Amino acid sequence: MSSIVAIIGAGASGLVAAIVSAKNGSKVHVYEKNSKIGKKILITGNGRCNVTNKHMELSNYHGLNPSFVNSSLNFFNVSTCKAFFLELGVELVEGRRGRLYPRSLKSSSVVDLLVHECRRLHVEFFLKHEVKSVDKKDSSFVLHVNHKFLHVKKVLIATGGLSMLTLSSRDSGYELAKHFGHTIIPTHPSLVQLISQENLKAISGVKIKGSIEVFENSKSKIFAHGDILFTDYGISGSAVLDISRVVSYSLLYKKVLHVKIDLFFEYSKEQLKNLLKKRQLHANGKSVTLWLDGLIDPKLAYFIAKSLHVHVKKADDLNSKELTKLVYALKNLTLHVVDTKGFKTAEVTAGGVNTLEIDSQTMESKLQQGLFFSGEVVDIDANCGGYNLHWAWASGVCAGKSMSEMQV
Ligand SMILES: Cc1cc2nc3c(=O)[nH]c(=O)nc-3n(C[C@H](O)[C@H](O)[C@H](O)COP(=O)(O)OP(=O)(O)OC[C@H]3O[C@@H](n4cnc5c(N)ncnc54)[C@H](O)[C@@H]3O)c2cc1C
Incomplete structure (x- = not known):
């Protein structure tokens, strides 16, 4: 059986999940449909990347069940987040209203250092690889990518939302989730x-x-x-x-x-x-x-x-x-x-994979063992100010950790 952990989406959430999972000894493959890694991170915070916020409160989060974020946010709080990025080489500085940015004020610094860490940990990237479907066959998952069928041990759906359709967002993440019986809370644009x-x-x-x-x-x-x-x-x-x-x-x-x-x-x-x-x-x-x-x-x-x-x-x-x-x-x-x-200019998608069907500590599907979700694809969205990225990092860290811990 393949021992590969597959991450679908090289965005904010997928990248940190890849780092944590690889650090814990997993062999990680990241599939990204774009030709570039972290394309959306690059445009966040007007190109400066508002990584997180000093004032982290539950009231900044929304969805059918906002308290779903508690476990991830407790595990990966603002201090942990700062330490995580500092270890990568990103020094965070404070802007208005508690917003934390890389000292370079360049989102490209965040992407460059995340990618460097992934590569150091031997994470393999497959760019221009759109995952069309995921199936469970015996003890492995089968990914349909670029006319090939790949067998992997575990899958993380970190496909983001529908915002900024020009960045080729499509509803593929929701479709992949539905295939395993997950329900999708109706999506609508937010921060728009x-x-x-x-x-x-x-x-x-x-x-x-x-x-x-x-x-x-x-x-x-x-x-x-x-x-x-x-x-x-x-x-x-x-x-x-x-x-x-x-x-x-x-x-x-x-x-x-x-x-x-x-x-x-x-x-x-x-x-x-x-x-x-x-x-x-x-x-x-x-x-x-x-x-x-x-x-x-x-x-x-x-x-x-x-x-x-x-x-x-x-x-x-x-x-x-x-x-x-x-x-x-x-x-x-x-x-x-x-x-x-609409989604064309919205910063974030509200709605998504129903949190009642996901374990809030491990980010594993309650409907399919070995299947995980993180980031914007989940029915969690947040206010402006670094809260959306923080959710992406925090849920990615939790998913990455549990993917490498769990034996399926
Ligand atoms: C203009 C703008 C500014 C923003 N500014 C901020 C900010 O300053 N602070 C903040 O907290 N949040 C900000 N956000 C929101 C933040 O960018 C998102 O919440 C965050 O990127 C979500 O991370 P994610 O990993 O879930 O999804 P994404 O970062 O969107 O990554 C998902 C990745 O999955 C890939 N993908 C999707 N489907 C497939 C598939 N089938 N196969 C392979 N790959 C696939 C996509 O191409 C994408 O690269 C901003 C958003 C926008 C649009």
């Missing part, structure tokens, strides 16, 4: 830009710091605060990515959604009205648009004033009712969300 019904061309390119709240009918679903970027198609920016999972999930079930953006989150309604009243004393004949300029971006000032039909009116002439309406508009810029930008 949102498309609005309203035409926002007039304010395209305007970036603000604000808060954004999502409503399904009139029920508030989620709230975030941070950068919001208006674009031709809708909205982007960190606060938008933060709420996008909830929006994308609701859209999956055809729910009607709108968001309210507060351009003056630091002011209550009363405070904002007082501020505007004060400014009115020195309006000196300015149009409402010009009068708002200095408080908010001029394009946004015109957009909001025009929506209330007061853009050419003199600010001095606004009566109390009009001021109240203006305050409401500034604190409740309402957009109807009709779609997301």
Whole structure:
């Protein structure tokens, strides 16, 4: 019987699994359909690779059963992660909001050093090798790759998700899992830009710091605060990515959604009205648009004033009712969300292989002995900030370790 441990996918999760498994004495083969190793790692964190986050909390993780991550995250926590990368030669430094990056600020450093370690441990890579199917035959697994049938002892499905379809993501990992009876929690894009019904061309390119709240009918679903970027198609920016999972999930079930953006989150309604009243004393004949300029971006000032039909009116002439309406508009810029930008631009895939069917400590399938899962293919996704990569590393380490420990 073959003693080979096969890893499908040379991404974040597959690479660390390969290292751990090879270190524990396994003969490891990695099959990757791309011609390059770690292609997605290279584009993470705007090319800087946000490896992990100092503030590791369960609340950053999502899925049908988020606490599934506990075992992996306890075993491979932030300190272990730092030590792991330091041993490879990657020194991590802290950026904003606890995010940890390689000191080089280059994701290629992470890939280069992971690959070097794999090669040092004699891990064999098979690039441009897409695994089309996996079957169980007697005591081994049979992989159908590039018109060949390969017999291996254990298999790790580390095929990632559907995000960034341009990087040739396909749903193969889910299909491989289904073949062994696994169920797939419906997938939808997360950390993704949102498309609005309203035409926002007039304010395209305007970036603000604000808060954004999502409503399904009139029920508030989620709230975030941070950068919001208006674009031709809708909205982007960190606060938008933060709420996008909830929006994308609701859209999956055809729910009607709108968001309210507060351009003056630091002011209550009363405070904002007082501020505007004060400014009115020195309006000196300015149009409402010009009068708002200095408080908010001029394009946004015109957009909001025009929506209330007061853009050419003199600010001095606004009566109390009009001021109240203006305050409401500034604190409740309402957009109807009709779609997301989809998997093509999403950073991560929500949904995936049902965690109830996987052992959270070993990452082994509960339905098929010798079959393992790790990373984004599993029904776990996370917030922005290094949490998705941390899950990929942590689950990969656990899978790699148990693959080499278990005798099938
Ligand atoms: C633009 C962008 C920026 C991001 N930035 C960050 C960030 O800064 N921090 C963070 O934490 N997360 C970030 N992420 C998310 C992070 O990249 C993923 O969560 C992580 O890469 C998942 O690792 P993985 O190993 O599960 O999958 P991947 O890294 O996607 O690797 C899966 C690999 O499997 C291969 N494969 C798939 N099917 C087959 C098959 N049948 N046969 C052979 N090979 C196959 C794929 O080609 C791929 O190389 C970002 C994602 C994107 C798209």
